[in-house]
Amino acid sequence: MPRKSHCDVDELKEKLMKVPFIQGKTNTGGALERAQQMLAEGRPSVPKIILLITDGDATDKERLDAQIEKLKKSNILIYTIGVGDLIDRNELNRIATDEDFVYETRDFDSISKIKSSLLGRVCKKAKPKTSGVCGDISxxxxxxxxxxxxxxxxxxxxxxxxxxxxxxxxxxxxxxxxxxxxxxxxxxxxxxxxxxxxxxxxxxxxxxxxxxxxxxxxxxxxxxxxxxxxxxxxxxxxxxxxxxxxxxxxxxxxxxxxxxxxxxxxxxxxxxxxxxxxxxxxxxxxxxxxxxxxxxxxxxxxxxxxxxxxxxxxxxxxxxxxxxxxxxxxxxxxxxxxxxxxxxx
Structure with missing residues (x-):
């Protein structure tokens, strides 16, 4: 879904519920590459954030490694959410902006339990429109x-x-x-x-x-x-x-x-x-x-x-x-x- 194609929360929710389930490999590197391309089209003056939700190891390791290097050089904040027992904690840590940007849940139903914590963190990290995190200072x-x-x-x-x-x-x-x-x-x-x-x-x-x-x-x-x-x-x-x-x-x-x-x-x-x-x-x-x-x-x-x-x-x-x-x-x-x-x- 293009980032600019939604005008309100209800419309976004409706379209999200219609996203089909497509099986296949876990091409995490490819997904991060596409997300970075989409965010590059965004507004230059506001923070850019990626939330990655996955339940397993990436199958495109080389592409993932290359994308991690690119993302680390960008100003994009990356949170990773690992679901289930098959996740690779080290991989999630490498992708995330910092080790405390990593979340783990037992199953997909449990994601709702981290919602408040995650949203609080995301909102706190996002910068104000007109000043830096320190406020209006010199x-x-x-x-x-x-x-x-x-x-x-x-x-x-x-x-x-x-x-x-x-x-x-x-x-x-x-x-x-x-x-x-x-x-x-x-x-x-x-x-x-x-x-x-x-x-x-x-x-x-x-x-x-x-x-x-x-x-x-x-x-x-x-x-x-x-x-x-x-x-x-x-x-x-x-x-x-x-x-x-x-x-x-x-x-x-x-x-x-x-x-x-x-x-x-x-x-x-x-x-x-x-x-x-x-x-x-x-x-x-x-x-x-x-x-x-x-x-x-x-x-x-x-x-x-x-x-x-x-x-x-x-x-x-x-x-x-x-x-x-x-x-x-x-x-x-x-x-x-x-x-x-x-x-x-």
Whole structure:
């Protein structure tokens, strides 16, 4: 059913009840591909959501793997609902936007039991029409992403997806929110960097982030922090947030504390995220206090695990921004309005 072909709920229900049952294989990859094509025709300014309902393993594994990679690079939120005993939990986790986007039920009759929880989650994730999830705020948000040899090309891809997804919390269109990205290894990669305020479209921002190249090399974290401290054009009157992602000990550790302190002295709140071989004590040399809110250490995992802390980080960032600007509890200021595109499979 084309997404635009229904004017009201009753008409949609009537047509849904007339959808015939067609047996065959479980071509989940093909279904997700078609759903993404349908959502691409939707309104660019509203969130896009897929609910996948299935009772078994996909039979088009290669197509599914390719489609999962495409979807992870998009801004589409994907919820998976597994029904019965033959589901593959790992497959549902891979498809879903995050592991807490996965639901399981005993049988199809039991789906109604998760309706309230699922609808509540969907509505909460959908963004307001005119503002980001944090509400009508102004912020300068800078990412620094490690592109050294220890990260690997695959994990650098996960890091780019993470940056794209976190940035989607904010509304870039008005210019009130400025987002920048810098990658580094032995040197900072200023030629491919996104400067604060350089892009005002979420789609253009994601495209630019995904075009950033993996370089390999050493981990010169102090050099990257010093570069941002010296060269960033932070606005004086707005909150300044820096999100730093790394997986190891910097070779220039001697200059890291001073470089981080220079940023904090300028009023920059620093969130340090360490993955795999990162050292928690070194993250605390970079992060703002309190460390429990600003130093996030994911022990013994690869970069795919970074997505698991995305929601937690978004709440912490919004909390910092709102505390700086209003002193209010963010739970009382986040908008409850929503508008979204939704696709079922």
């Amino acid at each position: 912020v300068d948000l800078q990412f620094i992403v490690d592109s050294s040899s220890s990260v690997t090309r695959k994990n650098f891809g996960f890091a780019k997806n993470f940056v794209a997804n976190v940035s989607s919390v904010f509304d870039l269109r008005s210019g009130d929110v400025q987002v920048g990205v810098l990658t580094y290894s032995t040197n900072v990669h200023s030629d491919s960097a996104i400067g604060l305020g350089a892009i005002h479209s979420q789609d253009d921002f994601v495209e630019k982030v995904q075009s950033m190249k993996y370089t390999g090399g050493d981990t010169h974290t102090g050099t990257a922090l010093r570069y941002i401290s010296t060269n960033n054009r932070w606005r004086e009157e707005v909150p300044k947030i820096l999100i730093f992602v790394t997986d190891g000990t910097p070779q220039d550790r001697a200059i890291v504390p001073a470089a981080a302190r220079s940023l904090r002295d300028k009023g920059v709140r620093i969130f340090a995220i360490g993955v795999g071989n990162a050292v928690e004590s070194e993250l605390k040399e970079i992060a703002s206090e309190p460390y429990e809110n600003h130093a996030i250490f994911i022990q013994g995992a690869d970069y795919s695990a970074v997505q698991r802390v995305r929601g937690h980080l978004e709440r912490l960032v919004c909390n910092d921004v709102l505390k700086i600007t209003t002193g209010q509890d963010p739970s009382s200021t986040l908008s409850s309005g929503f508008n979204f595109n939704l696709s079922f499979n």
